[in-house]
Amino acid sequence: MRIRVVSSREEIFTLNPNERIVHLAFRPSNKDIFGLVETCPKIEVIQLPKSYMATVSKSIEMFLQIQRVQLIEGDVWGHRKDINEYYAIPSSVIEKIKEMKIEGKSTEEIEKKVAREGKLNPGMVAYILTKETPA
Template identity: 50%
Template sequence: IVHLAFRPSNTDIFSLIMKCPQVKALHIPISYMRTISSSAQMYLKMQGIELLEGDVWGHRKDINEYSEVSQHVYDRIKQYLQEGMQEEDIIDKLVRETRLSQDFISFLVKNN
């Protein structure tokens, strides 16, 4: 998953996908989602890459350029799935606990 903290152009998206062919999702701030061209959205869909909306909270890029999802989040997803919780309930609960975006948590639950 790659989070873009800038407004990506079609060229940015195509270049990223060419350089990172294993990417599964692009995470983009809500304010930039409306400006992604329909051709870029169609290209991502054809490549099987999800376009997720949301921000990365609490990450300071001046300290570390990368941010990783804590193992605790994956453990909680696994725990809730084993307890038989519905996906929607898991997503709602983890959004409150982690402050990660709903799209992002949904992607993690579906791919766990």
Template identity: 50%
Template sequence: MNIRVVSSKEEIETLSPNEEMIHLAFRPANTDLFTIVQKCPQVKAFHIPTSYKRTISTSARMFLQMQNIELLEGDVWGHRKDINEYSGISQGVYDRIKQYRENGMPEQDITEKLVRETRLSPDLITFLMQNS
């Protein structure tokens, strides 16, 4: 899965309608979230830093919940936006999830182990497990 990294409000105009996961590297206002949802009807999740997630209003959270859009906490580590506007989740992460499930490992343990191994956020790993 690819995560589209959006660094500023001005980049919202450049989003493709088929984006499924978007990392917001800026503090979004309610109108920014509404605009993105209208522009990208297939969006399944917003991935935002912890400090920004705390500032999302209750009305925006309710709107996202009604649209079945997840609000995930976390950062995109080591990504260079000047090289690629997408940050990818490698197939290896999905392979490990599958392997750990086949070994009978509980979901919580899988999440904890993958957080340590991949530096992905617990919210993102849980989302990937639910959608794989």
């Protein structure tokens, strides 16, 4: 699973329309979010750093809900955009999530443990849990 890291407004309009998970490494305006959803119609998740989450307007939150796009707080730890524009979630983390699900662990328990060990936000772990593991 890959997260497309976007570090500037100008990059939004050059994105592949098939992107599903995008991390915005800048403080987006309402116009930026609208542009992102328009450019990437298949988008499922927008991830923002914690400090930027507080500045997202209620109207954008509602717009994203209507579009069925999750807004998740989180970071891409240690990622260097100049080397690769994608942050890859290690397959070992996804395997760990699948194992814990098979063991019958609760969703909250999986989110907490994997978030701590895998340096992922619990919201992203929850997304992986719904996408990668069958119900």
